[in-house]
Amino acid sequence: MKRRVFCTLATAGSAALALGSRPARAATTVSLWHIFGYSTEPGLINIARFNQTRTDVQIDGKSVPFGQLSQQLVKAVATGDVPDLITIDNPTVASFAGQGVLEEVGARVAASKGLAKSRFFPGSWATTILQGKQFAVPGEVNTLMFYVNQDMLRAGGVDPSKPPQTWAELTAVAAKLADPAKGKYGIGVSAIQTEEGTFQWLPFLQQSGAGLKTLSSPDGVAALQLWVDWVQKGYASHDILVKRQSEMTDAWLAGNSAMSLSGPWELPRILRDVKFNWTVIPMPVREGKNIHATALGGYVWAIPKGAKNVDAAFQVIEYMLAPEQAARSFAGGRLPAVQDVQPPADLPRGEVYAGFESQLQYARPRGPSPEWPRISEALQRAIQQAITGQQPAQQALATAEATIAPLLQRYPIEGM
């Protein structure tokens, strides 16, 4: 408590210094653990603006790397010293809510003028609901597209203005551009044994027409065999088994991979570092099926149970999702979870942001299910077994299907 008062005074004090005239007085301090890292990130700008405009509520922010959010929240729960508000990865909401760690916010959302369900992308809204109750509010979202090195395409005799639109075309382009002996690859995805691997492969499963209950069906097998062939024929590097998405983007930026599957979070550094002509293309669809599907990532705003300032924390959520604040998301390589804001006109490469924005209509949530970590683990294992050649795709997926079936029995997932 003492620490909080001190922080409040410190925050208020520095704000007063910055503005010169503001009185150092703040009634309530909302402790917020967030994923906003670098100083110019829109999330941090929003926090600073909030603290400047409000005198009754102040935000005391603490930055936590995205990959450590769950761990930090678990530690906070264990010690009983939880923040008032936290940004968490959307597939983890169900796990945390299912174990009673998050405050239910359904009634507050229903009573809020600004947070009408119709404003949000349906997929991101779904990640906040567990068994009919709402435990979070979508914050920012992201999705996957292929980043394309147009110079590499041109050099390989592929017309960059006619990008691949089907799996077969995608594979053909990848085959044409790959030269594994020189360390050049046609395509890059992440098949790592973490949630990132699941995140990247799941859209292919959904495009194939199969689902978690029909993993080992011919459709499901086709989705996995696609990746297996890429690696075994040398179109993609073996290292996709241990590389994270950011490391795959490194390879793309270095000109070692012509097309790389990743999200808008990479845009700030790509715009800064890229040394060739590039664009993004939507994930191609499977021929004969034409099912559009892509991944849905991003964070949600959640209030941990035991938070001391629930009312004020909810006001912060409302503030962050108001159109003016939400519109700032783009500049940080994130997309607002609300549909009623457009990328600012002066954004560099605005068409790329618009491209990502347009794909959100196909973005499907992972889950929600409190058992998602185990479902995901089974998928990761199947993906890696097939790519390493330890098991045929069909056999690997049959094992995963058997592991996942009882988990789906306990917590059915709509549409999966």
Next chain:
Amino acid sequence: MSQPLRHTLDATPWRMSRDRFLDSSTIWMLLIGAAALFLLLLVGYPIAYNLVMSVQEVTLGNLPSFSRPWVGLQNYRQLLADPLFLLVAKNTLVFTVANVAVQFVLGLGLALYFQLSFPASSFLRGLVLVGWMLPPLVIGAVWKWLLGSDSGFVNYALQGLGLISGKIYWLADPSLSLLAVTIANIWFGVPFNMILLAAGLAGIPADIYEAAALDGAGPVRRFIWITMPLLRPTIYALLSLTTVYTMRAFDLIYTMTHGGPLDSSNIFPVWSYRMSFELFDFGGGAAIATAMFALVLVVALAYVRSVNAERPM
């Protein structure tokens, strides 16, 4: 009882009582008590906490309190029944034995080498230590880059030397990934081995070597009959410390492979972390940690015994 000299020189009553206090048995009981309390709170509590968790069903919901459902040895039984258990146990064993053995041999070699006096020998010895000063996360990131299949330096060098024609998938091949993380961890640990052994070597009196040389013992026999026996206490201490350090390796593997592909480089600490913080199975994670603690304790006890045995009677 004769008064110590200093008391007669400066015999104010306050000083006398202070000195009597410092010489008394009360003081060492106080000192031991403070140390024991410190250990109990900062070492004993987490161990007990972990032990309790490992026999309970722990969820996020009941994490803050101690009143959780008791499940006896169920977490341990589940662990043993887990298809991953044997693989992770084997990985941990191979990783630990390889690290301890190779780090020791290389460390001893380097320590002996730097004992020779040649220009800049002490400077170079200091340079070797740099590896030990880097955080394991950084070392993991650097080695992940070095061992990359496509643009990694190791493959590039091996190809340049004509030793391999194709690529070696150091990290992506499940049959090599454990070797890859072991190599990186050995690189990390050798400087520590070297410096402890160098200190041990420096403690061996030079006149023993001289006497042996006069008696006609060559360098090999001097090494076998003088260096090794006199270095024994250092070696015991070092081997146990390296074992303990290796068995709790986490950051480096987490950065390089995350335990993959297919858990081929997964060892107990990484598994425990993933169980607790990725699957939210805290009881399972605690059970692994407790089992690890028991193993490390055995090593530590063996070390303490060996130290006691070495002590002159």
